Amino acid sequence: MYVYGAGGHGKVIAEILKSNAVDVNGFIDQDISIHRLLEKNVKHTIEETDRIVLAIGANEARKKLFIKYHEYVAHQHFAHSKSNVSDTAAIGIQTVVMAGAVVNAQARIGKGCIINTNATIEHDCIIADFVHISPGATLAGNVTVGEGSHIGINASVIPGVSIGKGCTIGAGSVIIKDVPDSTTVVGNPGHIIKQGD
The missing domain is CATH 2.160.10.10 (Hexapeptide repeat proteins)
Structure with a gap:
């Protein structure tokens, strides 16, 4: 599972996944200056096989990304x-x-x-x-x-x-x-x- 959003909210989401024994493969973020977070790699594009959980705090931005990347989002809470x-x-x-x-x-x-x-x-x-x-x-x-x-x-x-x-x-x-x-x-x-x- 990848966490989409390499910021503070992303750190919290990663800990939620870890608490449920879900492997965090890394983070995805549009900011190309970010390369590492919580000792994980940050990449800047989504690949066809990726599954993501959105870690974007702003409600409208999160909705837009949900729609844009619907085929990649994990269908669970x-x-x-x-x-x-x-x-x-x-x-x-x-x-x-x-x-x-x-x-x-x-x-x-x-x-x-x-x-x-x-x-x-x-x-x-x-x-x-x-x-x-x-x-x-x-x-x-x-x-x-x-x-x-x-x-x-x-x-x-x-x-x-x-x-x-x-x-x-x-x-x-x-x-x-x-x-x-x-x-x-x-x-x-x-x-x-x-x-x-």
Whole structure:
């Protein structure tokens, strides 16, 4: 397995693979100045037989690469051995779950998502494709998050709240009501600081 992205996020993905006894053949990155990472070679092109896991933090960029390299992406998700994922949860391909994260009963997580270190996805949450739940963020039960949204570090979302597509929830925010599409919310309680494209 190759990790596509030779940066900090790539290092974490490599450790997820290692925790599951998956061999990391090396890294792939478009930056031709990078040649080694974690004592592995970094190459700059994908070969026909390569299988990759995307290690790109930006949601839209990750989506574009997923589409571009769909024939090469591994059709599975990757959860760190020290995460806690319910047997009744469903997780899409190319989603990564970092160490310490919890995904509880009957949560549904789409493809290409990042469930970062110590994040909590409680029961019956529905997370769309290409979402990033940052370290320490907590989604209580029955929360819905739309495609491409980013939930910041240590943000909290109360039960039953719906967050739209393409939203940004600031670090440490407390979300107590629904958030429309393409909205940036910060603070405790969360308040809108930007709406629309």
